[in-house]
Amino acid sequence: MDLIQATAVHKRFGGITALNGADFVARSGEVHALLGENGAGKSTFIQILAGAIRADAGSILLKGKPFAPASPSQAQAAGVSAVFQELSLVPDLTVAQNIWFRREPLSALRTVRPKALRQDTQALLDRYHFPRLAADLEVRRLTLAERQVVEIAKALARSPAALILDEATSALAPRETEWLLTLSRDLAQAGMLVVFISHRLAEVRRVADRITVFRNGATVAVHDTREVTDDELIAEMLGRRLDRLYPERVATATQKLALKVRGLSAGHRLAGVDLDLAEGEVLGIAGLQGHGQRELFQSLFGVTRARGRVELWGKAVALRGPRQTLGGEFGLALVPEDRRNQGLLLSKSLRENLTLSVIPRFARFGIIDAAREKALVEEMVQFLRIRASSPEQLAGTLSGGNQQKVIFGKMLLTQSRILLLYDPTRGVDVGTKGEIFQLMRDLAAKGYAILFYSSDLLELVHVADRVAVMRNGRIAAILAGDRVTEHHILRAAMFESAAA
Amino acid sequence: MPFVARHRAILLAYLGMIGLLLLTSLFSPGFLALAHLRSMSVLAAFIGIVALGQTFVILGGGIDLSVPWVLNSSAVLLTLISNGQDGPLGWAMPLILACGGAIGAINGLGIALFGVPPIIMTLAVNVILQGGILVYTGGAPTAGAPPLIQYLAVGRIGEFPVVLIIWAVLAGAASLALSKTAFGRHLYAVGTSPTVAAYSGVPTAQTTVLAYVTCGLTAALAGMLLTGYSGQAYLGMGDPYLFTSIAAVAIGGASVLGGSGHYIGTIAGAFVLTILTGLLPALNLSNGALLIVYGVVILVTVSLASEAFPELGRALRRLAVRRPGRPRNMAEAIKTPAGNREDMP
Known part of the structure; x- marks a missing residue:
């Protein structure tokens, strides 16, 4: 039976139509992927399901009954839990306190029973084979990936009938991603509906039974995963054919060393890195x-103090x-990990953001x-094809892909020719991803030297000339040529023996 | 974004200023007379000059609570050095300005390099200066203000008060610095997000220090001018300017959390505060009651104007809108049809 049955859902924000007749049908016991470019209306749709906002028109049935939650807690009570990209954890509370926030086991005096809280948490973490997480640690001290995992635990603690994962893997490293994909399959097996949103087609292909594609706020296709190709999906998302996601890789490296690193150490996380990066x-x-x-990346950019020898050109x-x-x-320029807190002044205009690093250069007297x-x-704006109403549009109101382009533009304006890109496609739609990869190869051809970290191994395999695999704060292996494969990277990342 | 949306807060401040001006003229005829407007502008100038530096500091995400005693110290120093004579002013004024700037630099360095919270840093400096002046003067009154300083504060060129001209020049320079220089851009960036600013290569420490130096300079200048205005320096003369300098910035539409606002708004803020001070005595209240009303009115004004307290602002605006179904006054209550008053005895 269909668990969620949404028909002709509409939603407008002021003058912007976010949903324009979206349909979505999903049943218990399946993993159902929701695909679409940024701005296609996926986020709006799941926010309606999660009770964060209300639809203007259309009908949504949950287990055959009308479903219009007025708040997230109503949606959760009805059995719909969502894990959003924007995390909702309280930094100063512990992992356990966050998971059971406002639902803590209480004593007769309405005080929290710490022991029960810990036991419940441990039971939950064990049951779903969560990656190692200390229940008593404050969330403030967790990494982004760990917080994402806590967020998932929090959603599961309500034993929902439908679990919505919005870009949950984008913050995760390969091993946790692997865990989440397996978990999603297990949950579906156990009869839950998992709505899975991701920009990574390879993941969607592995985990989803069916796929619904949104474009411009409406549903354009529903597929059985086995019966559709990646190219078809991309064409449906874009409304046109994307020639290819990954650009052709032409070796443009020269003999000239742009960056030479020897014995770079910082704290206990970086224990002597040796690295050579050539021009191009x-x-x-x-x-x-x-x-x-x-x-x-932070040591090279100079925001973390480090020891060691570094040569530029x-x-x-x-x-x-x-x-x-x-x-x-x-110089060196960085595309930082956290676009919203390190990269952009969200309340300032696109123009002010683009020129922030170089503004003294425009001054005369x-x-x-x-x-x-x-x-x-x-x-x-033209060169990077940034889509904005005007240069005065506030950076915070741009889509994720366009925000990332602004950061690229800001970096290029500094004229630095060594670029440090830390996960530059995180939360970026597939069309913009293709543009970013093409830009990287074009810049390399012009003699830029690029250090490129990605949490998506496939991107490294397809875009990088060589891949340096880190383990325990050192370079464990440098892979080149045929050995640049997911398999070799994972082996080098996990096992000592692969270093050879 | 269209012009009006971008500068909504500042436009509101000017609308408020004009509205208040008209309202006041209803209570006290002659309020709009040229002579009265002129003397009011002079008072606004003192607030405006102190609030100039405060605007820079607040835009950069800080706050300067050392303003009162930087101002007071410079006033006392001026009278001590000059001893009522114009002669020493040639070197005394630059020296006093430099001292003000140096105090600002100490504030800025403590905050930017050593990570002392702005409230603690500037409050401590304020107390230290207060103590220093008390020790130095022994609490005894000092000589009067030299004639030249008096001229700057109360003199006129034609119909124009000299101090207004000084203020206008400073206002032009400040607006230029905020809108058209790299320093201005950097200041807004630091106030919006210090992390993003640092990652973008903005000289954050330098920018912060420069903002506090400006605040020290304007407080010192205001101290000297005020000495000229009142003819002498006295202990405690800077105290009112702590509240007014911050309130002027907030009424002017700046976010008290930094990153947005402009000195052009602060100018309106300075006028609003001055008009209020002029309006309240018309209410015939005792001095104490006057202060209470003054405080409440400023709190309300700031919360309406500032985006830093959106909740309070929203609540007040809701109150201002008439709720349907509830009589506004006695006359309306009586006119309400009987059917709606079943619960009445």
């Missing part, structure tokens, strides 16, 4: 979560912070030459 090369960085990738330098590293063509700034901004 895209060097992939891989590894399980927490093996020093983040610290490597043959000259030894001390990395003293973004102010020094960003400067000019011998101290006064900014507004015309020159505007011209350069427009040039960059």
